[in-house]
Amino acid sequence: MPYLQVSNLSKTYTPGAEPVFNDVRFSIERGEFVVIIGHSGCGKSTILNVLSGLESPSTGDVIVDGREVKGPGLDRGVVFQSHALMPWFSVLENVCFAVRSRWPDKSRAEIEAQATQYLEMVGLGHALKKKPAELSGGMKQRVGIARAFAIQPKMLLLDEPFGALDALTRGTIQDELLKIVQATQQTIFMITHDVDEAILLADRILLMSNGPRARIAEIVEVTMPRYRTRAGLHHDPQYYRIRNHLVDFLVSRSNDYAGLPPGEPRVLRPGLDEDPVTSPPVVRLVS
Amino acid sequence: MKPDTWKSALLSVLIAALFIGVWHLATLPKAATAQSAANDEYAVLLGKTSAKQTGFPPPLEIGKAIVKYLGDPFYDHGPNDKGIAIQLGHSLGRVGIGFLLAALVAIPLGFTIGMSPLIYRALDPFIQVLKPISPLAWMPLALYTIKDSNISGIFVIFICSLWPMLINTAFGVAGVRRDWLNVARTLEVRPLRRAFTVILPAAAPTIVTGARISMGIAWLVIVAAEMLVGGTGIGYFVWNEWNNLALPNVIFAILMIGLVGMALDHLFAMLQKWVTYAE
Ligand SMILES: Nc1ncnc2c1ncn2[C@@H]1O[C@H](COP(=O)(O)OP(=O)(O)OP(=O)(O)O)[C@@H](O)[C@H]1O
Numbered sequence: 001m002p003y004l005q006v007s008n009l010s011k012t013y014t015p016g017a018e019p020v021f022n023d024v025r026f027s028i029e030r031g032e033f034v035v036i037i038g039h040s041g042c043g044k045s046t047i048l049n050v051l052s053g054l055e056s057p058s059t060g061d062v063i064v065d066g067r068e069v070k071g072p073g074l075d076r077g078v079v080f081q082s083h084a085l086m087p088w089f090s091v092l093e094n095v096c097f098a099v100r101s102r103w104p105d106k107s108r109a110e111i112e113a114q115a116t117q118y119l120e121m122v123g124l125g126h127a128l129k130k131k132p133a134e135l136s137g138g139m140k141q142r143v144g145i146a147r148a149f150a151i152q153p154k155m156l157l158l159d160e161p162f163g164a165l166d167a168l169t170r171g172t173i174q175d176e177l178l179k180i181v182q183a184t185q186q187t188i189f190m191i192t193h194d195v196d197e198a199i200l201l202a203d204r205i206l207l208m209s210n211g212p213r214a215r216i217a218e219i220v221e222v223t224m225p226r227y228r229t230r231a232g233l234h235h236d237p238q239y240y241r242i243r244n245h246l247v248d249f250l251v252s253r254s255n256d257y258a259g260l261p262p263g264e265p266r267v268l269r270p271g272l273d274e275d276p277v278t279s280p281p282v283v284r285l286v287s
Numbered sequence: 288m289k290p291d292t293w294k295s296a297l298l299s300v301l302i303a304a305l306f307i308g309v310w311h312l313a314t315l316p317k318a319a320t321a322q323s324a325a326n327d328e329y330a331v332l333l334g335k336t337s338a339k340q341t342g343f344p345p346p347l348e349i350g351k352a353i354v355k356y357l358g359d360p361f362y363d364h365g366p367n368d369k370g371i372a373i374q375l376g377h378s379l380g381r382v383g384i385g386f387l388l389a390a391l392v393a394i395p396l397g398f399t400i401g402m403s404p405l406i407y408r409a410l411d412p413f414i415q416v417l418k419p420i421s422p423l424a425w426m427p428l429a430l431y432t433i434k435d436s437n438i439s440g441i442f443v444i445f446i447c448s449l450w451p452m453l454i455n456t457a458f459g460v461a462g463v464r465r466d467w468l469n470v471a472r473t474l475e476v477r478p479l480r481r482a483f484t485v486i487l488p489a490a491a492p493t494i495v496t497g498a499r500i501s502m503g504i505a506w507l508v509i510v511a512a513e514m515l516v517g518g519t520g521i522g523y524f525v526w527n528e529w530n531n532l533a534l535p536n537v538i539f540a541i542l543m544i545g546l547v548g549m550a551l552d553h554l555f556a557m558l559q560k561w562v563t564y565a566e
Pocket residue numbers: 013014020038039040041042043044045046047081
């Protein structure tokens with residue numbers, strides 16, 4: 001049984017209007033890293049908010065670890081798209097706030113030590129006493145990442161965690177994330193707009209079609225060794241096949257899925273299966 | 288920046304000097320310039336020292352009052368003759384108690400209203416009707432039911448401090464960014480801890496702004512209330528000195544009311560600076 005199972009998910013914000021997405025179905029195995037890609041506004045953040053329990057779906061349900069998600073919980077850590085730091089707290093206090101929520105009985109020193117450790121991990125050991133307003137966008141995002149990791153959740157939900165970072169910092173933090181993930185075997189669901197980032201980090205990539213009535217159109221398996229490095233990535237011929245498939249989807253095929261009957265998304269292994277770009281989108285009907 | 292503050296301070300002093308100078312010239316006894324020295328002596332013989340009892344007091348008289356009252360601010364010679372510090376103390380005591388009681392009601396109630404749109408809508412009509420009532424209009428009712436002038440004064444301060452704090456607290460609490468509440472929700476923060484560590488700091492700048500407005504109004508109202516109720520306080524002092532036709536003392540009291548009001552406002556400005564956060 002997968003760690004997370006999403007079935008028949010849909011979300012309608014304004015009653016009577018078309019749903020932002022519908023018939024969204026996918027699952028995530030324990031320890032798996034799943035990335036979702038799609039055009040802006042298709043509903044990625046909404047799906048993530050439903051997984052986190054912050055929003056309730058209009059139809060369908062989310063099962064995590066055998067239990068239906070009814071609300072937010074400490075088992076799922078969230079990195080928000082808007083970093084959502086408390087501006088009246090210092091960087092350290094922001095992370096301490098989360099650590100204390102997770103372990104209310106820990107002493108102040110223990111809490112601060114743990115918070116500091118995670119802030120050092122994202123390279124902010126020098127900025128503990130700063131207020132969020134004194135940080136750059138990328139630094140704020142790193143505090144958000146440290147806050148989510150510091151509570152050691154069973155699953156992490158990341159909403160474009162590296163969106164605001166410059167290429168150099170982004171690379172360093174991606175490497176850090178890879179290291180942590182490999183060490184902790186954490187289950188991760190992440191949103192990104194960066195195709196290379198998706199290939200570097202993901203075990204599987206969910207491709208979301210355009211809304212309204214968006215859906216998970218295709219699922220791409222990243223058929224490369226799990227322990228990838230940024231430096232070695234582009235030496236693997238698989239990398240280009242996967243990359244081309246993703247870019248083709250975003251550029252030309254993300255509109256083709258509107259109005260198809262409900263069904264399981266296609267699972268693709270670019271370069272290993274049939275050529276997906278030339279074959280039309282076929283949705284396997286489920287009774 | 289530095290030379291500019293220096294310049295503006297100098298200009299302020301000049302304006303004050305000019306104002307006092309014009310005041311001095313305008314209140315010079317007219318007799319002194321028109322009448323002869325003989326007439327002056329004649330007037331002294333008749334016991335008329337000068338025109339100061341009838342005309343508007345010159346600044347020098349105010350200066351004398353300042354020296355007299357500030358030189359011995361704590362004396363107490365019976366109900367109608369107390370030092371200025373004692374009178375101000377009575378007024379500040381009433382304002383302080385009334386304001387604190389109002390804060391004790393307004394902030395928790397404002398929290399409830401701000402967090403629940405239902406309660407907000409239910410209470411809104413009452414707030415809308417009660418808010419524009421002049422606090423002094425409550426005075427007869429307060430005197431009749433409470434039967435104690437001192438407590439009635441406190442009640443009036445309570446009523447007038449209540450609304451700005453209540454409305455600002457509700458507004459601040461309702462406007463707390465969703466993101467911050469979502470962070471608290473994903474961390475399963477308990478309601479009480481959330482109220483104190485997330486909502487209160489987030490809404491604090493708005494709440495303190497409300498408190499600052501409340502305090503401003505309370506200090507305006509206390510003078511009028513004490514004029515009505517009598518007994519003690521700076522408002523009673525003004526009224527009493529007016530009845531004695533001691534205008535220099537009235538002007539001195541006005542000056543003190545202004546200075547204390549400024550100090551109170553400054554206090555809240557500092558508090559505001561302390562709770563304000565940059566986003
Ligand atoms: N609270 C809301 N009320 C009404 N409509 C909403 C709300 N939140 C999101 N939407 C709509 O739902 C759609 C999906 O929004 P969402 O934020 O999930 O997109 P996204 O895929 O995360 O986009 P981006 O990549 O730009 O972050 C958008 O069309 C948006 O207008």
